[in-house]
Amino acid sequence: MLNRALTAATLVASLALACAAPLATAQSQTPIRIGIITDRVGPAKPYAEPVTLGAVFAAREINAKGGVLGRPIELQIEDDQGRPDISATMARKLVDAGAVMIVSLSLSTATQQAQTVSLETKTPHFTPSNSGDTLTTQIANPWFWQSGPLGSAQVATLLSYARARNLKRVALITETSALGQMTARSFREALQRNQIEIVAEEVVPGGATTAEPQMQKIRAANPEALFMAGVVTPENVLMLRAYRQLGLKMPILASYNMSVPVYSSVAKGLLDGIAFVDAFDPARPEAKRFSEAFRKDSGTEPYNLHGYGYDGIYLVADAIRRAGSTDKDKIREAMQATRGFVGVMGAQGSTYGFADGRRTGFDTNGMVVRVYEQDQQGRVVHTGSR
């Protein structure tokens, strides 16, 4: 009787084990969902798209190496059309879908509005590419982090370069877009703080067909260098064309916008010698390895924006790995504990980290100034903001 009961119990246990094994396997194969909010049709599309491609590449690479916690990661990509209100809606969609982390790659204002959802739902939220200075200060959201260089860091780096060249009298030029005006204002304030005199300040209106009148005034003021704060490509090209046509020789120090490689094709023959601020050092070993792998995978050359997305997903994966689970609280703690994370972005030796309760992770000394050489983005000529 006892034997029969034992046999039956063994059978039941074996059956249960046999049934449970695939369940356990299935559990381990359940993907870890990371939500991405990008802009595929709106104003941020030219920037958000390469960042998204970098993120997708990183996820593929991580999964090829066995995933995170033995599970593959799955990116759920949603389009907010560059509209802040839709960004918040998409954040809710991702939370409903079970995303353990939201990664925002759209406009800074869209990311800010999505933060109202991450704060309310206590969902880890992160942007690897937004440069808005107030994203981590305007909302007291302990669930949000930012790892891209802040706008203020690019100004500080460019100013550090100007100080190193002992510039005393400079000119400033921009265009009429809101961001262009804002960048010019940051430049102006930083120049004044550093007691560098602005001898001429010009604005090229949107839709202009030439920037020669503005450049002639700048030539008349005879500055030692020209700070270019424009962020709209057609107007920036007009400025460069006028600069060349008038045969001006003073060095140009350009904003972060000139680090987008579109200029190599739309401003051919106008770029040599222009210095611009960037967060990508092609000579950095990690950047070299990334460029090679990306080129091999997609057949195209990556640039700084791809690197942001790539680093972003690796940072998130690292936090989940250290959290040891997909529990949102644990991921939040692990994300905040990030220190010395080595990515592909930044100057050689710079790392990401959220020390002292900060939620901005880019090394404040990690930006570089590069120069265009033969119409291509060339070597680093200056590092850091000190």
Add this chain to the structure above:
Amino acid sequence: MKSLLQAALVIAILSAIGFLLGPYHTDIYRKLLLWIALALSYNFLFGVAGQVAFSHFTFYGVGAYAIVILVTQAGLPLPLAATAGIVLCVLLALAVAIPATRLDGFYLALATLALAQLFIVFLNEGGELTGGSGGLTSYRLPDVGGITLSGPRYTVVIVLLVTFTWILLARIDQSWFGRACRAVRDNPQAAAAMGIDVARTRVIAYALTSALAGLAGMVYAFVDNTVSPPIFGLENAFLLLFMVIIGGSGSQIGSVIGATVLYLLPFVLSPLIGHHHALVFGVVMLLVILAQPRGLTGLWAARPWRSR
């Protein structure tokens, strides 16, 4: 009595939907209702009064920013802040509308376009008052009579706004003023000959609809508890115009259909065809304008099986 009961039933049904949906669908539902409220008031301005103005979304922004600034920075109680916000919208609308009555058609569109641009510049350059390019955030709706209006309760507030806008505009449309607006739209000279004060009619229509847009903006301000310049950009002013045209200019039900179709289109199509939904949007716009200038409601009116 019957219409009161009908309104109560509509409010009950639309509010009940808010209690049944999950967070994501509730968010879409609320924002759709706000677009409908805006489309209804813009339909009166553009479709009934015949004014091609691009400032309607600007007043939505004025209302949103006004309530936030008045509540959080000036410390006014909510009812007083809401009243002051509406007064501000009306005063601003009068300041724009009185000189603008000299303008017509294309020139009115340009003048209001300039106002819309100016508003965005003001928001970006407004310093601590407007929060600059980052806007205002980290605020919340004060309790009303000890009640916290959040979650599905706030959906009820939005439903009340839409119903109020619908009923008010339907009443006005059927009144002498509505007929005066249509007469001015169709032929200002003939309207004047019939004794209608054309300028006054235009100013009142503009101020009334702008105040309604401002009211909708006030309600929007507490949906995500954040306001920023891109939300009130020109793209949305054009989207609003397309909503009214697609649905059927001059028709309230058309505005509801237009707003619903154009707002939901990206959500429905994105999972199926990705970002090509923008292309579908363009094709739909072209088809409607070329094939049925009276919009989607015109399709129903022109149905072949219609009894003659």
